[in-house]
Structures are given as C-alpha cells and as structure tokens.
Amino acid sequence: MNKPLKQHLIDPEICIRCYTCEMTCPLEAIEHDDNNVVVDASKCNFCMDCIPVCPTGSIDEWRVVNDPYSLDEQFEWTELPEQEDIQTAGGEAETGMEALDEAMAALLADAHAGAGGKAKAPASASKPTVNMYNLGKPAEATVQGNYRLTAEESDSDVRHIILDLGGLPFPVLEGQSVGIIPPGTDDAGKPHLPRLYSVSSPRDGERPNFNNLSLTVKREENGLCSNYVCDLQKGDKVQLTGPFGATFLMPEDSQARLLMICTGTGSAPMRAFTMRRQRTVGAKSGGMVMFFGARTPDSLPYFGPLNKVPESLLKKHLVFSRIPGAQKEYVQDRMMVEEEAVAEMIADPNTHIYICGLRGMEEGVEKAMTNIAESIGQPWGALRDTMRNEGRYHVETY
Amino acid sequence: MLDLINVSYDTQIPNNVGLSSDKRVLKALEKWHPGYINWWSDLIPQNFQQSLVYLRTAVSVDPKGWAKFDYVKMPEYRWGVLLAPQVENRTIPCGEHLGEPAWQEVPGEYRNLLKRLIVIQGDTEPASVEQQRFLGLTAPSLYDMRNLFQVNVEEGRHLWAMVYLLHKYFGRDGREEADDLLLRSSGSEEAPRMLGAFNEETPDWLSFFMFTYFTDRDGKMQLESLAQSGFDPLSRTCRFMLTEEAHHMFVGETGVGRTIQKTCEVMKANGIDDPYDIDKIRSLGVIDLPTIQKKLNLHYTLSLDLFGQEVSTNAANAFNAGIKGRYMEHRIKDDHKLTEDTYKVWDLVDGNLVQHDVPALTAINMRLRDDYSRDAAGGVTRWNKIIEKTGVEFEMKLPHEAFNRKIGVFAEKLFDPEGKLVSGAEYDDGIKNWLPTHADGDFIQSLMKPVTEPGKYASWIAPPKVGIDNKPGDFEYVKLHMA
Numbered sequence: 009m010n011k012p013l014k015q016h017l018i019d020p021e022i023c024i025r026c027y028t029c030e031m032t033c034p035l036e037a038i039e040h041d042d043n044n045v046v047v048d049a050s051k052c053n054f055c056m057d058c059i060p061v062c063p064t065g066s067i068d069e070w071r072v073v074n075d076p077y078s079l080d081e082q083f084e085w086t087e088l089p090e091q092e093d094i095q096t097a098g099g100e101a102e103t104g105m106e107a108l109d110e111a112m113a114a115l116l117a118d119a120h121a122g123a124g125g126k127a128k129a130p131a132s133a134s135k136p137t138v139n140m141y142n143l144g145k146p147a148e149a150t151v152q153g154n155y156r157l158t159a160e161e162s163d164s165d166v167r168h169i170i171l172d173l174g175g176l177p178f179p180v181l182e183g184q185s186v187g188i189i190p191p192g193t194d195d196a197g198k199p200h201l202p203r204l205y206s207v208s209s210p211r212d213g214e215r216p217n218f219n220n221l222s223l224t225v226k227r228e229e230n231g232l233c234s235n236y237v238c239d240l241q242k243g244d245k246v247q248l249t250g251p252f253g254a255t256f257l258m259p260e261d262s263q264a265r266l267l268m269i270c271t272g273t274g275s276a277p278m279r280a281f282t283m284r285r286q287r288t289v290g291a292k293s294g295g296m297v298m299f300f301g302a303r304t305p306d307s308l309p310y311f312g313p314l315n316k317v318p319e320s321l322l323k324k325h326l327v328f329s330r331i332p333g334a335q336k337e338y339v340q341d342r343m344m345v346e347e348e349a350v351a352e353m354i355a356d357p358n359t360h361i362y363i364c365g366l367r368g369m370e371e372g373v374e375k376a377m378t379n380i381a382e383s384i385g386q387p388w389g390a391l392r393d394t395m396r397n398e399g400r401y402h403v404e405t406y
Numbered sequence: 407m408l409d410l411i412n413v414s415y416d417t418q419i420p421n422n423v424g425l426s427s428d429k430r431v432l433k434a435l436e437k438w439h440p441g442y443i444n445w446w447s448d449l450i451p452q453n454f455q456q457s458l459v460y461l462r463t464a465v466s467v468d469p470k471g472w473a474k475f476d477y478v479k480m481p482e483y484r485w486g487v488l489l490a491p492q493v494e495n496r497t498i499p500c501g502e503h504l505g506e507p508a509w510q511e512v513p514g515e516y517r518n519l520l521k522r523l524i525v526i527q528g529d530t531e532p533a534s535v536e537q538q539r540f541l542g543l544t545a546p547s548l549y550d551m552r553n554l555f556q557v558n559v560e561e562g563r564h565l566w567a568m569v570y571l572l573h574k575y576f577g578r579d580g581r582e583e584a585d586d587l588l589l590r591s592s593g594s595e596e597a598p599r600m601l602g603a604f605n606e607e608t609p610d611w612l613s614f615f616m617f618t619y620f621t622d623r624d625g626k627m628q629l630e631s632l633a634q635s636g637f638d639p640l641s642r643t644c645r646f647m648l649t650e651e652a653h654h655m656f657v658g659e660t661g662v663g664r665t666i667q668k669t670c671e672v673m674k675a676n677g678i679d680d681p682y683d684i685d686k687i688r689s690l691g692v693i694d695l696p697t698i699q700k701k702l703n704l705h706y707t708l709s710l711d712l713f714g715q716e717v718s719t720n721a722a723n724a725f726n727a728g729i730k731g732r733y734m735e736h737r738i739k740d741d742h743k744l745t746e747d748t749y750k751v752w753d754l755v756d757g758n759l760v761q762h763d764v765p766a767l768t769a770i771n772m773r774l775r776d777d778y779s780r781d782a783a784g785g786v787t788r789w790n791k792i793i794e795k796t797g798v799e800f801e802m803k804l805p806h807e808a809f810n811r812k813i814g815v816f817a818e819k820l821f822d823p824e825g826k827l828v829s830g831a832e833y834d835d836g837i838k839n840w841l842p843t844h845a846d847g848d849f850i851q852s853l854m855k856p857v858t859e860p861g862k863y864a865s866w867i868a869p870p871k872v873g874i875d876n877k878p879g880d881f882e883y884v885k886l887h888m889a
Contacts, residue, residue, distance in 0.1 A: 024652075028648065057469035
C-alpha cells in the first residue's frame with residue numbers, strides 16, 4: 009500500500025482567483041485554468057509561502073490521501089472533497105497531519121496515543137500552522153527571561169522560559185508545541201534532533217501583542233535538552249522548529265466547557281488555554297475545571313498565579329501527593345471526590361477534555377473516568393470514542 | 407550590507423530601500439510626510455481615527471512576513487516604502503529593448519512617459535480613500551468596517567509607493583507632482599482627480615463592494631502591466647502592491663457575494679420564487695437581485711472606460727519602450743515585440759459593430775481590457791453559483807462592453823446591455839431597467855444602518871464564511887472609540 013500523504017489544496021468556494029499564491033510560489037506548484045486555482049502535489053514542498061499572502065483563507069486546506077488528487081480533478085471541483093477515511097497502521101504519525109516532519113510527527117503520535125484512537129481537533133478550533141520552521145530552516149529566538157517556578161528548596165526545578173521571536177512570524181496556537189534544537193552533535197556527529205515542548209502562552213504572546221512565547225520546562229537529570237533550556241540566560245539565542253500539533257487545540261467557542269487534567273509541566277497547555285480565555289471571553293465563558301497534581305505546593309508550577317485566577321473562569325482542584333502528615337492524593341482521587349461534578353461535565357456535549365502530563369497518570373485517570381461514566385450509565389470506552397471523534401477528548405502524555 | 411527584505415524602522419518611514427542612507431530622498435519624504443498625515447486626518451472621521459482596528463501590516467516583503475495582524479490606530483499605521491525583492495539579472499521583458507538588463511535608473515528618453523504613468527497610478531490611490539471616507543459610518547458590521555479600513559490604509563500606502571518613486575527618480579518635478587497628489591481631491595470642482603471614475607462618490611456599501619470588485623480590478627490590471635516594466639524599481643513596487651491589491655478584490659467579491667447570498671436566503675425563507683417581486687423582497691430588508699444587476703452594469707461599464715481608447719499609440723509606445731508590459735507577459739509565449747502580430751478590436755462601421763484585426767502593438771489597451779473582462783467574469787460565475795445553490799432562479803451577467811460607454815468606439819452611440827444598437831427613445835425607456843435609478847439608490851441608502859456589535863450583521867448582508875486571520879465569528883475587528 010502507498011504511504012498516505014498530506015496534500016495541499018485550495019477551497020474553490022472561498023478562493024477569489026487573485027492568483028497571488030501562484031505568483032508567490034517559488035516552485036510554480038500552483039496553477040490555474042478558467043475554473044480553479046490548484047496545487048500540484050508532486051511539486052509542493054510545504055514551504056508555506058503561499059499561506060500568508062492569501063487574502064481569503066481558502067489556501068489553508070489539507071487532505072490526507074493515498075493517491076493525490078490530480079490537477080485535472082482539482083480543476084473540475086466546485087467544492088472541496090471531504091477528508092476520506094484513510095486506514096493506516098501507524099495512525100497520525102504516517103498521515104503527517106500534526107507535523108510534516110516525520111520525527112516530530114512520530115513524537116506527537118506517541119504522546120497522543122493515550123486517547124485510544126485517531127486524535128481529532130475540536131470542530132471550532134482555529135487552524136494551526138505547522139512546520140513553518142524545520143531543522144534545515146529553524147527560527148532563531150532570543151531568551152527574554154528564565155524564571156524558576158518551583159521553590160528553591162523543592163527538588164523539582166521547573167522553569168518558565170520566555171522566548172522572543174523578534175520580527176519572525178511564528179503563529180502558534182494554545183496546545184501546540186515547538187521543537188528546541190540543543191546545540192552540538194550526537195555521538196555520530198549529527199546535529200541533535202529537536203525536543204518538543206508544549207507552549208504555555210496564548211497565541212497573542214506571553215505579553216499580549218509581543219511576538220514572544222513561553223515554555224514550561226522541567227530539569228531532568230542527565231536530560232540533554234532540558235538542562236540546556238533550564239540553563240539558558242537572558243539574551244541567549246535558541247534554534248526553534250515548528251509549530252507542531254494540529255489536534256490538541258482549544259475550541260474557538262466561548263461557551264465550550266473545558267475539563268483539564270494535568271500533572272507537572274503538563275500544565276503548560278492548560279496555562280495557555282486559561283490565558284486565552286482570560287484575554288478573550290473572561291468569565292462570560294462556559295467555564296473551565298482543572299485537576300492539577302503535584303507533589304507539594306512549592307513544586308506545583310504557577311501555584312501563585314494560578315490561585316489568582318477567579319473561580320468563575322477556572323475552577324481549580326490542586327492536588328498534592330507528598331504533603332507531610334497528609335494522605336497521598338492524586339488527580340484521580342480528587343476526581344472521584346468530585347464525581348458528580350465530573351459526571352455532569354462528561355455528559356454535556358459542550359465539554360472538551362484535556363489530559364496532559366507524565367504517562368504514568370493515564371492509568372489512574374482512565375480508571376476514574378470509567379467509574380464516573382458508569383455511575384451515569386455510560387460505558388466509558390464508547391463515550392470516550394465518541395468524544396474523541398467529535399474532537400472533544402485530547403491526551404498528550406510523555 | 408543593506409537588509410532589503412526586512413522592513414527597517416530606523417527612520418520615520420518604514421522601508422526596505424535603505425532610506426536611512428539615502429539622505430536626499432529621506433529628507434524629501436520627511437517633508438512630504440506631514441502633508442500626508444494632514445490629508446489623512448482631515449479625511450477620516452475622528453472617532454475612527456481613535457479606534458483600534460485589527461489590521462495587517464508588513465514586517466517584511468518576503469511571503470512569511472508581510473501579513474502581520476494586530477490592533478492599530480489608523481493614524482499610527484506604518485505606511486512605508488516596500489519593494490518586492492530585486493530579481494537578479496532581470497531583463498526587460500518586452501518591446502524593442504527586450505532582453506537588455508532592466509533599468510535601475512530612469513532612461514532619459516522615457517522620463518516623461520514614465521512619470522506620467524506613475525502620477526496617474528498615484529492619483530487613483532488617495533482618490534479612492536476620498537471616495538470612501540464616510541462609509542465607516544454605515545458599516546454593516548465590524549468585520550466589514552475593518553475590511554474598509556484595511557483597503558483605505560493600503561491605498562494610502564500605495565500612494566506612498568508612488569511618491570517614493572517620484573522623489574527618488576524624478577528630482578524637482580517629481581517632488582512637485584508628489585505634492586499635487588495631495589492637492590487634487592476626488593469630486594473637487596477646481597482640482598479633481600485625473601480619472602473620471604475616481605471623481606464619482608461611493609454612496610453606499612453595495613457601491614463600495616462593486617467598486618472594489620470592478621474598479622480596483624482595473625487597478626490590479628494596471629499594476630500587473632506596470633509590474634512587467636523594464637524600469638525595475640517600478641516593477642518591484644507594483645509587484646508588492648499586487649499582494650495588497652488582492653485583499654481589495656477579496657472585499658469586493660465576497661461583499662457582493664454575501665449580499666446576493668442574503669437576498670436569496672431571505673427569498674427562500676419567505677417563499678418568494680420570483681426575483682422580480684421587487685417590492686416584497688425589499689420590504690424584507692434585502693436588496694433585490696435585479697437592482698444588484700443594475701449596480702453591476704454601472705460599475706463594470708465605468709471601469710471599462712478606465713482602459714482608454716481601444717486603439718492607442720500611447721499604449722503602443724509604452725509597450726514598445728518596455729515601460730509597460732501585458733498581463734502575465736512572462737507567461738505569454740510569443741516574441742514579446744508584437745512587430746507582426748494582430749489583435750481583434752471592436753469598431754463601428756456604418757452603424758454596425760464589427761470586430762477587425764489591427765496591429766497588436768496598437769491594441770495593447772484592448773488586450774488588457776479583454777484580460778480584465780475575463781478576470782471579472784470569473785467572480786460573476788461564482789456569484790451565480792451562490793444563487794444556484796439556494797435554488798433561486800436568476801443569473802447575473804456582465805453587460806456587453808458597448809453598453810453605457812463614455813470612452814472609445816462605443817461612446818458615440820446608444821447600446822442596450824446585450825450590445826444591440828438602440829434608438830434614443832428605446833434607450834430612455836430601457837435605462838431604468840439597466841442602470842440604478844435614484845429610487846434604487848434611495849432604497850439602498852435606507853438599508854445603510856451601522857451595526858457595531860461584534861458578530862452581528864446588517865439585514866441585507868450574510869456573514870463571511872471565514873474570518874480575517876482565521877478569527878472566530880464574534881471577533882471584535884474594530885474596537886470602536888467612544889467619544
């Protein structure tokens with residue numbers, strides 16, 4: 009069987025035939041007849057030069073196909089074909105929807121495996137840009153700040169890193185990741201592959217309308233990239249790839265309800281979601297509920313700022329497993345305590361669930377979900393599949 | 407080394423032409439700048455000047471950097487001088503100098519010809535802002551208001567682009583011409599704009615959409631032919647302007663399309679099958695399709711006049727000199743000199759319309775006009791698809807190019823929209839069905855009620871299918887300043 013590929017297409021119902029994309033394409037991969045403007049799949053190399061120059065948004069269309077649509081087929085279209093169901097052994101990693109870059113796609117596919125099937129973006133999510141920068145053509149960012157989020161005495165060193173992109177366009181949505189290329193080479197003398205980090209700032213920047221973004225990074229013992237990142241100093245230059253990820257995104261619907269379950273640096277996308285809501289709809293939204301686990305309050309990233317977010321915007325359950333003298337409590341334990349509230353949420357078709365953190369959390373959360381779903385007479389497996397297919401169930405664990 | 411891709415902000419005027427090391431031109435532009443700001447400030451109503459508008463600004467002229475979206479107050483918009491990157495070893499694409507290196511300085515023999523072309527192009531840019539100055543007050547939504555202002559600031563930037571060329575390459579008389587661009591004014595008795603269509607007012611939003619669809623498309627065709635110029639700075643300027651011009655085409659096509667869409671939806675919802683049941687349709691707060699067709703007839707025919715005489719020695723000279731090429735010159739497969747070729751143009755022989763062959767060199771205007779008509783016809787087909795999809799039976803069409811013309815071979819006679827020669831009496835009788843009447847204008851005007859709540863649209867127009875910069879439906883495209 010052919011390996012499925014991602015094909016760039018233009019929506020003939022939205023396109024106004026200004027041919028700006030055609031004139032911009034450095035490879036002459038775009039052409040037109042009297043009817044449509046079309047993209048030649050054999051020439052397009054996803055350089056994305058045509059995306060920002062399009063005045064209509066019709067250019068930003070992608071389909072995963074086994075055999076690419078020919079130019080003649082595209083010339084005949086009056087509307088775009090639906091995405092066909094493509095069966096692949098490796099899921100999204102092979103379709104390349106999340107990242108055109110195979111290594112990055114494989115990493116994301118692995119991270120999303122916990123969802124139990126092919127991940128789908130929320131229907132109303134903004135369209136993400138992926139792979140604007142890659143190993144061959146990385147973006148250079150400047151470190152604007154590096155702040156320790158956890159207490160000095162805590163044995164967990166989690167950092168809030170702010171990167172400034174200067175004049176470089178770097179459109180990243182909440183929930184997307186970026187790759188960081190650690191300097192130096194591996195044992196074979198090749199440059200290191202980028203490591204993926206989830207962005208913890210909203211799309212308009214860590215500071216609104218500044219072209220910057222933030223990451224939440226934990227120092228891992230002997231971690232090549234995490235030590236590099238955690239040691240960065242203000243003014244240092246960093247090579248970035250990405251953005252990556254096209255499914256772990258927030259719904260662009262102020263009335264959608266978000267149930268967010270995370271541990272440690274898994275809070276990064278949740279912070280981005282929360283700030284996005286804070287900046288756009290505030291408390292007028294459908295609301296967000298968070299179960300956030302850490303060992304102790306002083307090792308919980310963003311503990312201080314988080315407590316300042318009003319409950320009307322974000323209902324917080326901060327859960328700790330190593331408080332001296334207290335019983336160990338994990339996120340799934342608290343979810344069981346809040347069983348009724350969680351049940352009410354998962355029964356609501358407006359709810360979107362996000363799970364992010366260490367792989368180890370999956371099992372416990374899955375069990376809690378199964379119990380809670382059963383309590384309202386819903387088999388969890390089926391409910392989860394429905395939610396996932398509707399773009400409402402998202403897992404990113406590592 | 408000069409950075410010619412990224413926009414430099416080291417002078418008051420953002421640019422990618424190394425202005426900071428070109429003191430003479432910088433000084434001239436800085437002297438011109440206050441006049442420009444005054445012109446803008448006097449033009450646009452004050453509360454809009456203070457509003458935050460979600461606009462795109464170019465941060466570089468390579469594809470990834472030229473569309474940066476953000477809230478800006480219009481007077482603080484970074485108007486600047488942006489040229490598409492220089493193509494190495496570019497050669498003159500047409501005419502007698504074909505194949506010679508493109509000129510980086512003005513060739514003396516063509517100085518006046520070039521200057522005139524630049525001044526005419528430059529004159530249209532501020533003119534359209536003047537024509538549209540009051541439309542913000544009746545915007546059917548914040549989305550549309552934002553699109554209007556985007557068009558306006560970019561027309562302003564296009565003026566800057568032409569003024570830069572005048573200052574940089576044409577010395578003292580270039581500077582005088584640049585000053586005059588701010589002195590002439592659309593519709594003025596004493597100092598009108600140079601082209602007729604740019605002295606007509608744009609009284610309502612349907613006119614605005616028609617204007618951006620038809621008249622700005624003429625602008626696009628002119629820019630396309632100037633983008634082929636052997637004078638490289640002009641070519642580079644126009645190439646970058648074209649990427650912006652595409653947005654104006656978009657506003658026009660989708661604006662008319664959304665108007666049609668809403669009319670058809672309302673007709674269907676109310677069980678009206680006859681598109682000519684005009685009173686009933688109008689009573690539902692939408693614009694009937696026959697009236698939209700009449701607006702189309704008017705704006706299309708006005709825009710055809712902008713192409714000038716069918717047979718023109720000026721156009722032949724400009725092409726032959728390599729100053730102005732044809733639409734998509736680089737994709738045309740011929741000798742690019744047109745020494746032997748012929749082209750079909752219309753003529754009137756004994757009162758009959760006939761097409762005959764003339765030397766292609768003299769028919770450059772006609773050819774561009776034909777390219778324009780083909781380009782314009784595409785959108786009409788797409789509007790008809792909208793109508794068809796709703797199930798309403800009606801078809802929009804471009805009138806015959808002989809209809810309602812003031813310039814060229816058709817100007818002397820009266821034709822109906824099918825291109826049939828008619829008598830004065832027949833014309834007077836038909837005209838109310840062919841062109842918008844005062845009553846039509848009054849009706850459209852009665853619908854022009856501003857809607858300023860995010861995500862809401864006036865009764866007569868459908869929301870867009872996709873937001874600007876992929877924004878959601880209720881995005882606040884303009885944060886209105888409340889005085």
